[in-house]
Amino acid sequence: MSEQILMERLEKYINSIKKPDQAVKAKALERLAEQARPAGSLGVLEDAGAKLAAIAAIHDKNMINTLDVKLKNRVVVTCAGDHGVVEEGVSLFPQEVTPQMVVNFVNGGASINVLARYAGASVKVADFGVNFDFDPDMPIFHKKVRKATSNFTKDPAMSRKEAIQSIIGGIEIVEKLVEEASIKGEKIDLLGTGDMGIGNTTPSSAIIAAFSGISVAKLTGRGTGIDDTMLKNKIKVIEKALAIHQPNPEDSIDVLSKVGGFEIGGLAGLVIGAASYGIPVVCDGIISTAGALIAYKLAPCVIDYIFAGHRSVEVGHKFMHEQMGLTPLLDLQFRLGEGTGAAVAFLLMDAATRILAEIKTFEEVAIINAQKQIK
Amino acid sequence: MSEQILMERLEKYINSIKKPDQAVKAKALERLAEQARPAGSLGVLEDAGAKLAAIAAIHDKNMINTLDVKLKNRVVVTCAGDHGVVEEGVSLFPQEVTPQMVVNFVNGGASINVLARYAGASVKVADFGVNFDFDPDMPIFHKKVRKATSNFTKDPAMSRKEAIQSIIGGIEIVEKLVEEASIKGEKIDLLGTGDMGIGNTTPSSAIIAAFSGISVAKLTGRGTGIDDTMLKNKIKVIEKALAIHQPNPEDSIDVLSKVGGFEIGGLAGLVIGAASYGIPVVCDGIISTAGALIAYKLAPCVIDYIFAGHRSVEVGHKFMHEQMGLTPLLDLQFRLGEGTGAAVAFLLMDAATRILAEIKTFEEVAIINAQKQIK
Numbered sequence: 221m222s223e224q225i226l227m228e229r230l231e232k233y234i235n236s237i238k239k240p241d242q243a244v245k246a247k248a249l250e251r252l253a254e255q256a257r258p259a260g261s262l263g264v265l266e267d268a269g270a271k272l273a274a275i276a277a278i279h280d281k282n283m284i285n286t287l288d289v290k291l292k293n294r295v296v297v298t299c300a301g302d303h304g305v306v307e308e309g310v311s312l313f314p315q316e317v318t319p320q321m322v323v324n325f326v327n328g329g330a331s332i333n334v335l336a337r338y339a340g341a342s343v344k345v346a347d348f349g350v351n352f353d354f355d356p357d358m359p360i361f362h363k364k365v366r367k368a369t370s371n372f373t374k375d376p377a378m379s380r381k382e383a384i385q386s387i388i389g390g391i392e393i394v395e396k397l398v399e400e401a402s403i404k405g406e407k408i409d410l411l412g413t414g415d416m417g418i419g420n421t422t423p424s425s426a427i428i429a430a431f432s433g434i435s436v437a438k439l440t441g442r443g444t445g446i447d448d449t450m451l452k453n454k455i456k457v458i459e460k461a462l463a464i465h466q467p468n469p470e471d472s473i474d475v476l477s478k479v480g481g482f483e484i485g486g487l488a489g490l491v492i493g494a495a496s497y498g499i500p501v502v503c504d505g506i507i508s509t510a511g512a513l514i515a516y517k518l519a520p521c522v523i524d525y526i527f528a529g530h531r532s533v534e535v536g537h538k539f540m541h542e543q544m545g546l547t548p549l550l551d552l553q554f555r556l557g558e559g560t561g562a563a564v565a566f567l568l569m570d571a572a573t574r575i576l577a578e579i580k581t582f583e584e585v586a587i588i589n590a591q592k593q594i595k
Numbered sequence: 596m597s598e599q600i601l602m603e604r605l606e607k608y609i610n611s612i613k614k615p616d617q618a619v620k621a622k623a624l625e626r627l628a629e630q631a632r633p634a635g636s637l638g639v640l641e642d643a644g645a646k647l648a649a650i651a652a653i654h655d656k657n658m659i660n661t662l663d664v665k666l667k668n669r670v671v672v673t674c675a676g677d678h679g680v681v682e683e684g685v686s687l688f689p690q691e692v693t694p695q696m697v698v699n700f701v702n703g704g705a706s707i708n709v710l711a712r713y714a715g716a717s718v719k720v721a722d723f724g725v726n727f728d729f730d731p732d733m734p735i736f737h738k739k740v741r742k743a744t745s746n747f748t749k750d751p752a753m754s755r756k757e758a759i760q761s762i763i764g765g766i767e768i769v770e771k772l773v774e775e776a777s778i779k780g781e782k783i784d785l786l787g788t789g790d791m792g793i794g795n796t797t798p799s800s801a802i803i804a805a806f807s808g809i810s811v812a813k814l815t816g817r818g819t820g821i822d823d824t825m826l827k828n829k830i831k832v833i834e835k836a837l838a839i840h841q842p843n844p845e846d847s848i849d850v851l852s853k854v855g856g857f858e859i860g861g862l863a864g865l866v867i868g869a870a871s872y873g874i875p876v877v878c879d880g881i882i883s884t885a886g887a888l889i890a891y892k893l894a895p896c897v898i899d900y901i902f903a904g905h906r907s908v909e910v911g912h913k914f915m916h917e918q919m920g921l922t923p924l925l926d927l928q929f930r931l932g933e934g935t936g937a938a939v940a941f942l943l944m945d946a947a948t949r950i951l952a953e954i955k956t957f958e959e960v961a962i963i964n965a966q967k968q969i970k
Contacts, residue, residue: 256699257706258687258819262935263908263928312633324631329955331632338949444633533638551926552943553638560637567942568927574713580704 223381230384230492233391234519237495241277244284248273251287254581262575264547265568268527269576271500272569275525278498279407288577291500293401294341294566296412296559297361297393297490298325298332299511301349301483302368303419304377305461310454311419312444315368319352321416325558326359332414332558339566341412343559346393348386349482350417361396363389365482369423372461376478377423383477383485387514390489391496398497410566411494412529414559415507417483419443421534424510426458426479428536430467431517432543439536441506444555472517480514487511488518495525502569504562505532505554509540516544529565530554598756605759605867608766609894612870616652619659623648626662629956637950639922640943643902644951646875647944650900653873654782663952666875668776669716669941671787671934672736672768672865673700673707674886676724676858677743678794679752680836685829686794687819690743694727696791700933701734707789707933714941716787718934721768723761724857725792736771738764740857744798747836751853752798758852758860762889765864766871773872785941786869787904789934790882792858794818799885800911801833801854805842806892807914814911816881819930847892855889862886863893870900877944879937880907880929884915891919904940905929 248270253259260266269289277283300322306315324330325345336343346361347354351368354360365386369377378386397408421443429436436458442451458479465478476485488511494501495515503512503526515522528541530550541548549565623645628634635641644664652658675697681690699705700720711718721736722729726743729735740761744752753761772783796818804811811833817826833854840853851860863886869876870890878887878901890897903916905925916923924940 255706256696256704257931257933261819261929261931262706263930265927265929265939321631324955324960327960329631329960331630331637331950331954334949334953335946337953338946444636549927552640552924554636554640555638556632556636558632564640564943564946567946568939571710571713571939571942574709575706578709578712579706580699585699585702585704 223384226381226384226388230388233492233496237519237521238278238498240274240524242274244277245270245274247284248287248576251581252576255579256582256585264549265572265575268549268569269572272573273576275498275500289573291409291569291573293406293408294410295344295397295408296332296336296341296414296563297344297346298414298416298559299346299348299483299486300416301481302351302417303423303481304369304371305373305422305457306419307371308373308457309450310422310457312446313418315351315418318350318416318418322347322350322360330558331556331560332563335560335563339563341563341566346486348389348486361393363486369481372465372479373457376465377480378477378482380473380477383473383480386482386485387489387492390486391493394490394493394497408499410569411490411499411501412504412559412562412566413487413490413501413508413511414504414562415483415487415557417481420481420483420507422454422458423479423481423484424506425536426461427475427510427513428539429458429462430475430479431469431513432539434539439539441534441536472514476514484511484514488514491515491522491526492519495522499525500527501525502527502529502562502565504529504559505557506534506537506540507557508562509537513540513543527565527569530561532561598759601756601759601763605763608867608871612894612896613653613873615649615899617649619652620645620649622659623662623951626956627951630954631957631960639924640947640950643924643944644947647948648951650873650875664948666784666944666948668781668783669785670719670772670783671707671711671716671789671938672719672721673789673791673934674721674723674858674861675791676856677726677792678798678856679744679746680748680797680832681794682746683748683832684825685797685832687821688793690726690793693725693791693793697722697725697735705933706931706935707938710935710938714938716938716941721861723764723861736768738861744856747840747854748832751840752855753852753857755848755852758848758855761857761860762864762867765861766868769865769868769872783874785944786865786874786876787879787934787937787941788862788865788876788883788886789879789937790858790862790932792856795856795858795882796909797829797833798854798856798859799881801836802850802885802888803911803915804833804837805850805854806844806888806918809914814914816909816911847889851889859886859889863889866890866897866901867894870897874900875902876900877902877904877937877940879904879934880932881909881912881915882932883937884912888915888918902940902944905936907936
């Protein structure tokens, strides 16, 4: 398919994104304010509950009456890819770890498997550009664009066409999940995004630098734990890439193609796909959020569907949240990725739905107390 | 009972507090460091898991082999009391709200009921000093010391004897819960502390000021939402109380009696009781944490059992955590109390136990991958 046809397909998805039901949101906020407790006293979980109700109303016309959001079917999609820039010595781990971890995810023994299981979610894995030939029968989403991006200190990470292709790959995953659920008469109620890819904090920091104009030194962290010397080098590598390619912050595809990653494109696609199918999507760490930022800059309307799962130790993360005006739900000093922060945040999303639906208003309490007449 | 006999009883409980199993803690930290992920990448949940395992080892000699902590029986105890200082206009709400909320808790329609239910916990309510005559048959812990403290801008909030009595009341609640569980062949695995009491952020700010010496203006917040004029007055009220009574920061009972509250004494007792019975205890907001701080200053060994559930909007809270060297698990901009932040934090405690027990080490992963041989 030509770049133009791919782009038209992408635009079709973007144009299909509906605004969540603002009347339901207003009703939810009104109910929260009338609950028998000081106004605003349940902080960020109040906004989260109202936002979830507005999204749920897309599928449930009775939501305006019940305000009772059920997040039953939940999936974390962990997107993997490799990065040519690892040649520059930006990561502690060798590239071989990426396919090894993909196998771990499939085998169920990785951190995301444990935390997703606890959060009542299934884990799906997607290969967008791992430098390894997986067996086509392996139970993952096979969305490989190419085996690792180019080293972006020399060439752009990928072509524009490849960038669009990676985004569409992410959308197709959501489409497939929705289709599989609908066969069982169900839907996807909550999506989490996660990543795996040795070296992928480097493109993520480059992306936030390209969009924000903030200095690379301020935005770049230690990834899985590099020392001061490696950190200095990582900063230089990103500065060099930005200087050579001059990614245009007004053109999200340009940023993704010049300094991004295939799994980051896939993560952007998951967000656009989620918004297109009316599914709330919880982002994990700096790589997932880089994907969300690509999606947001391409289609600002996706913001109504995005929840920031947590604030990572990785320093660039908070600037991404600022760009999108999102308040992260958790701050647990995580720096793992895989979707772990999103999975833990699922628990708070549930809490937000229970707060909205179940805490009584002053009026309801008065009625109950009159009825029960506790002696 | 005389003050001296009460104090001897309190000391008996304090002296019974065991050090959690440090060998188990070390083993847990070792396992966490060997898991197939970057070292330290699951942040504060790693420390929480190790701390929980060390406590659980008190009851389970096999913990050193399994490191599998189960937090099955969980209870939030919400302690209520009234405050003479409300005469000074420190709160938005009238004192009548305290007994009304106690009734709401018993009826199950309050915020803490909803969040505890979601977190798989039961809610118990205790009256330590509500200005209301509850029916003795009402299903709450009846631990009333007196109907509201004295207005501490004039007299000390309570006598030393009353202070000790309130703490012992809290310990007795834990004792009763443990006893009831043991009849069913069970134990209490997790305790949360919560509060209700119109005006009770005022004594809580006074307590942290007394212990830290930090200026009252810096430590005092808006409680349920007072305006600038009321906040200025609240600061003056606390400054006046501290100036008149000069609570001795080296004497925790002195601080509690001069500027504390009956439910705050009860909350301190819950912490001492939990430590005495080997139960991890999660503190909620500024009032619960004021209680924990009283307990900690009286018996520093309780710190091994305390978890900070969340960081409240209330400004004094973080200084309490600093005094005890605790990192709060959540920061959701809550400012409600009742135990709500503790209940939500229960979910993270579970996540911490699953991380420790279930995430595979590099060695285990290698074995599994060799066995499964994913094609």
